[in-house]
Amino acid sequence: MMSRPRRILILGSTGSIGVQALSVIGQSEELELVGLSARSSWETLVEQARAFGVERVALSDAQAAEPAAAAWPDGEVLAGSEGVAELIVESGADLVLNAIVGSAGLGPTIATLGEGIDLALANKESLVAGGELVTALAQATGAQIIPVDSEHAALHQLIAAERATAGPGTIERLTITASGGPFRGMSSQQLQSVSIADALAHPTWEMGGKITIDSSTLMNKGLELIEAHHLFDVPYDRIDVVVHPQSIVHGCVALCDGAVLAHLGHPDMRVPIAYALHHPERVELPVVRLDLAAIGSLTFEPVDLETFPCLGLARAAAAAGGTAPCILNAANEVAVHAFLAGRIAFTAIAEVIEATLATIEARPLAEFEALFAADREAREVARAALDQVRPVPDRG
Ligand SMILES: NC(=O)c1ccc[n+]([C@@H]2O[C@H](COP(=O)([O-])OP(=O)(O)OC[C@H]3O[C@@H](n4cnc5c(N)ncnc54)[C@H](OP(=O)(O)O)[C@@H]3O)[C@@H](O)[C@H]2O)c1
Incomplete structure (x- = not known):
């Protein structure tokens, strides 16, 4: 059992993986959310920040940051890709979940690993594009990459x-x-x-x-x-x-x-998400249990x-x-x-x-x-x- 909650930063929190990660965090006393980011969905982002008591968020679309800041005077809204990088570097996070879609996730992957912060990686595109440069960076700083893709x-x-x-x-x-x-x-x-x-x-x-x-x-x-x-x-x-x-x-x-x-x-992404967020611990999750007899047959083809x-x-x-x-x-x-x-x-x-x-x-x-x-x-x-x-x- 960890002595203090693990500090988690979610990038791409308004997307499919991001929202499921929030539900995993909401059910755990061992995880604490310290920051959130999205591209332009500022209303959802501010709602998420309020619900989880987060004080700092970033919107990579700088134009979306203005209405977000006006609507949320209690918090801080960083803008643009520099804002996302600042959020990562200053977050004090133990683990960053990169759930951004596309190669837009490469910069945040580099910023996270460059700081030596462990990375829960849903954004496969950053590893596809960045290849051995990304894994070499992780090795150099000692940061771990924990995959979120179910496979x-x-x-x-x-x-x-x-x-x-x-x-x-x-x-x-x-x-x-x-x-x-x-x-x-x-x-x-x-x-x-x-x-x-x-x-x-x-x-x-x-x-x-x-x-x-x-x-x-x-x-x-x-x-x-x-x-x-x-x-x-x-x-x-x-x-x-x-x-x-x-x-x-x-x-x-x-x-x-x-x-x-x-x-x-x-097939339920909360399982690999929880695995990555809690790694190397394993926690109980309220997901449907596998009943092989009920499934009957599993098939495979080329x-x-x-x-x-x-x-x-x-x-x-x-x-x-x-x-x-x-x-x-x-x-x-x-x-x-x-x-x-x-x-x-x-x-x-x-x-x-x-x-x-x-x-x-x-x-x-x-x-x-x-x-x-x-x-x-x-x-x-x-x-x-x-x-x-x-x-x-x-x-x-
Ligand atoms: N969904 C899954 O079940 C699943 C499973 C395995 C792996 N993955 C991988 O996980 C990643 C996220 O997938 P998803 O299905 O969750 O995508 P999604 O629902 O489209 O969500 C994408 C997230 O990234 C943000 N975003 C989009 N473009 C951005 C940009 N240019 N810069 C910064 N942030 C940006 C979006 O913000 P806005 O809302 O503001 O646009 C949103 O928060 C992908 O790499 C995907 O391959 C997903």
């Missing part, structure tokens, strides 16, 4: 248990599972006419818009593959992705004696890489290394945004990413500044590619 939280637990008993070197392969998304089983032809609403209808998880689209293209598994490689230092050719529509098995670790350890649970090319694009970018995953991630963000805005067809998301990767040559990763430059360049190239790809199909 990675599963692997984190399995790997820690194995290493604690058997030591290093017994792990052969990692497996992350994919639900397959709402379009599992469809043909490329059928995918050409799916709508935004179809893509947002995820079968097993309720999440923010961007990750829901990433799940429907399977790019989410591509990002998770790269995330797993960096978190666990396992080569790409020893990380498998398998489709498991029930989302009950989250991850597996295959060992040198042929045994396979698996992590199971109902990924249809031809119909869902995004996972292959991610594997190729991962193999190229350097700035390639950063380019992949930036192009994906531009393409997903354009799809959600009704500008391009679903199948054009992969086309934009492929065109961007083909246009920009990957460079070795030297410093963070080069990554931010690669991200900017990839966004420009991807925006130009939007006009060259398949437009939204006519539904009339």
